Amino acid sequence: MSQLILRRVGMMILIMLVVALLLFLMNEGDPRLIARSVLGPYAQDQQLDAWIAQHGYDRPIMVRYFDWIGRVLSGDLGDSIIYKRPVNEIFWDRLGNTGILAGVTFVVMVVVALTLGVLAGMKEGSAQDRVISVFSITTTSIPEYASAVLLAWIFVFGLGWLPGTSAMTGGFNVVELILPVMVLTLYGFGYVARMTRASMAEVMTNHYIRTAMLKGLPYRHIIMKHALRNALIAPFTVIMLQINWLLSGVVVTEFAFGYKGFGALLLEAALRRDIFVIEACGLAAVFVAVFTQTIGDLGYTYLNPRIRFK
Amino acid sequence: MATNSDSTPLVRPDSTILNAVKAMALLRESPVGMVGALIVLFFVLLAIFAPLVSPYDPNATMLPFAFPGTAAPDGGVFLFGTDHLGRDILSRIIWGGQRVLFYATVATISAYIVGILMGLAAGYFRGYLDEIISFFANVILSFPIMVLYVLIIAKLGASGLNIVFAVVFASSPGIMRIVRGVTMDIATRDYIAASQTRGEGPWYIMLVEILPNARSPLIVDFCLRMGYTTITIGALGFLGLGLPPPDPDWGGMITETRAFVTGGFPHMAIMPACAVSLLVLGFNLLADGLREVSLRD
Numbered sequence: 001m002s003q004l005i006l007r008r009v010g011m012m013i014l015i016m017l018v019v020a021l022l023l024f025l026m027n028e029g030d031p032r033l034i035a036r037s038v039l040g041p042y043a044q045d046q047q048l049d050a051w052i053a054q055h056g057y058d059r060p061i062m063v064r065y066f067d068w069i070g071r072v073l074s075g076d077l078g079d080s081i082i083y084k085r086p087v088n089e090i091f092w093d094r095l096g097n098t099g100i101l102a103g104v105t106f107v108v109m110v111v112v113a114l115t116l117g118v119l120a121g122m123k124e125g126s127a128q129d130r131v132i133s134v135f136s137i138t139t140t141s142i143p144e145y146a147s148a149v150l151l152a153w154i155f156v157f158g159l160g161w162l163p164g165t166s167a168m169t170g171g172f173n174v175v176e177l178i179l180p181v182m183v184l185t186l187y188g189f190g191y192v193a194r195m196t197r198a199s200m201a202e203v204m205t206n207h208y209i210r211t212a213m214l215k216g217l218p219y220r221h222i223i224m225k226h227a228l229r230n231a232l233i234a235p236f237t238v239i240m241l242q243i244n245w246l247l248s249g250v251v252v253t254e255f256a257f258g259y260k261g262f263g264a265l266l267l268e269a270a271l272r273r274d275i276f277v278i279e280a281c282g283l284a285a286v287f288v289a290v291f292t293q294t295i296g297d298l299g300y301t302y303l304n305p306r307i308r309f310k
Numbered sequence: 311m312a313t314n315s316d317s318t319p320l321v322r323p324d325s326t327i328l329n330a331v332k333a334m335a336l337l338r339e340s341p342v343g344m345v346g347a348l349i350v351l352f353f354v355l356l357a358i359f360a361p362l363v364s365p366y367d368p369n370a371t372m373l374p375f376a377f378p379g380t381a382a383p384d385g386g387v388f389l390f391g392t393d394h395l396g397r398d399i400l401s402r403i404i405w406g407g408q409r410v411l412f413y414a415t416v417a418t419i420s421a422y423i424v425g426i427l428m429g430l431a432a433g434y435f436r437g438y439l440d441e442i443i444s445f446f447a448n449v450i451l452s453f454p455i456m457v458l459y460v461l462i463i464a465k466l467g468a469s470g471l472n473i474v475f476a477v478v479f480a481s482s483p484g485i486m487r488i489v490r491g492v493t494m495d496i497a498t499r500d501y502i503a504a505s506q507t508r509g510e511g512p513w514y515i516m517l518v519e520i521l522p523n524a525r526s527p528l529i530v531d532f533c534l535r536m537g538y539t540t541i542t543i544g545a546l547g548f549l550g551l552g553l554p555p556p557d558p559d560w561g562g563m564i565t566e567t568r569a570f571v572t573g574g575f576p577h578m579a580i581m582p583a584c585a586v587s588l589l590v591l592g593f594n595l596l597a598d599g600l601r602e603v604s605l606r607d
Contacts, residue, residue: 011448019449019452019453022449023461027336037387053551130477137595137598138591141537141588141590141591141593141604142587142590143496143544143545143586145544145548145561145564145565145583146544146584146586147583148581148585149576153567153571153576153580156571157571157574157576164571191488244452245454247454247456247457248454248455249458250458251457251549252456252548252549256548263457267549268455268465269459270461271464271550278464280459282453285453285454285457286457289452289454290452292578293452309444
């Protein structure tokens with residue numbers, strides 16, 4: 001087990017280094033472009049050259065890469081070109097906001113997905129199963145930007161229950177979080193529900209479940225004590241991988257509702273070539289994705305006794 | 311006259327065309343798959359015959375803020391209403407669908423060509439080549455996919471070609487993984503050993519012996535990916551990174567008019583939102599039906 005952990009963590013670090021290299025080459029490959037982004041379109045060639053020399057961008061690219069990695073590791077993310085402030089001052093707030101949105105969504109989504117998946121899978125082929133399956137395949141087909149306008153139409157324009165934007169201008173407000181969470185959950189839960197359903201249906205065909213039924217155990221007891229524990233191993237990995245998808249959805253959803261999170265920040269930075277913000281957002285996104293993936297793999301190994309005791 | 315009674319084994323027809331027809335016939339057994347196929351077919355026909363069925367020029371500005379069913383100045387009717395610039399929404403959905411389907415198909419097929427070649431090579435040759443290809447696939451797959459799209463499109467600029475490139479870059483690793491797995495499995499079969507003994511070259515074996523036998527999981531995945539690419543093209547349009555205006559694309563239509571949803575003109579953004587959802591639903595149902603049918607064999 002400890003060897004496996006070491007190998008996984010080593011892989012994670014290697015992937016992060018390569019991702020960092022890709023981000024670096026994409027954004028800082030050409031020093032003149034950086035100087036142009038920082039100094040603006042009207043800067044003279046001599047000014048660009050002076051800026052490049054002054055900030056050490058005339059050094060070989062690999063030297064700059066490792067220098068940059070060192071600075072990022074020590075917590076210096078550089079200065080934002082748009083906001084004229086250190087990236088650190090903007091970035092962590094935004095990341096925290098996204099953490100709230102993604103965290104709430106994650107909890108809601110996992111609860112909805114597991115419940116529906118288990119309900120569908122415990123009676124495979126029943127009407128209950130059919131209804132849940134059709135519902136989840138339908139919601140999975142409605143992308144976030146479509147459900148954002150559909151839900152806004154129903155809940156903001158039609159019923160007038162919820163606010164249409166989530167900019168949180170008057171401080172943090174839970175009500176403004178409802179629509180984005182709904183949008184993300186609706187689009188995202190189907191896959192986990194599907195996996196849970198398949199896993200549950202498979203467990204229900206096992207002999208030990210039949211034994212428990214023939215023994216006369218109450219149905220609820222069979223599901224809760226005997227079936228669930230085995231049925232939830234497979235979805236666990238999928239749930240952890242879901243965080244990667246959630247981060248994708250966050251970019252679209254934050255833009256749709258004007259939520260001040262890291263996805264909106266990334267989009268703004270990418271559109272306006274705010275190099276250091278792009279790098280910080282890219283690194284953070286990939287770090288979260290790779291980290292959760294590693295946890296997912298390790299957790300799967302740990303949870304599955306067949307692998308654990310081999 | 312010889313007849314085929316149930317007891318005599320039928321000779322299985324082996325031509326690809328016959329097999330394809332058989333697969334289509336099998337799909338009839340899955341009602342879900344049929345519904346999906348009909349939805350997709352509907353949008354494909356709409357796209358092909360867009361010049362004939364589209365009532366107006368999609369970019370012509372006529373009567374702004376018309377609700378669905380309003381009479382048009384030329385005597386016709388705006389079935390889906392018009393947008394804030396007075397463009398007919400039905401026409402824009404039809405032409406936008408053509409554009410979305412065209413780019414989704416080109417991008418998905420390109421991603422498949424790249425992914426299949428990489429997956430075959432990795433799964434057949436194994437060794438260092440496999441390690442290298444798999445590592446880079448892992449690197450690309452570790453990006454949240456929308457983050458990757460935003461980074462690529464913002465760097466390269468928004469155009470149809472760049473969207474195709476971004477889709478190939480982002481989704482070929484996933485295809486490669488599937489092909490690699492199936493290839494590693496098939497490569498152990500006797501008929502592969504037989505063709506190796508015959509002295510066939512590696513690419514002949516991969517493309518002629520292995521690939522046709524790997525098709526069934528790939529066809530299901532292809533339908534899912536078509537749906538996902540449709541979503542992606544819409545999402546990029548929605549974020550303002552999509553196909554360049556003024557020609558319609560569904561995501562762009564939603565983003566241009568979504569401010570009017572709460573202002574009393576919800577139809578402008580809701581029509582394209584329904585269109586994209588319906589098409590994606592079609593692809594998902596089709597994939598579901600095909601999966602069901604392929605598992606039944």
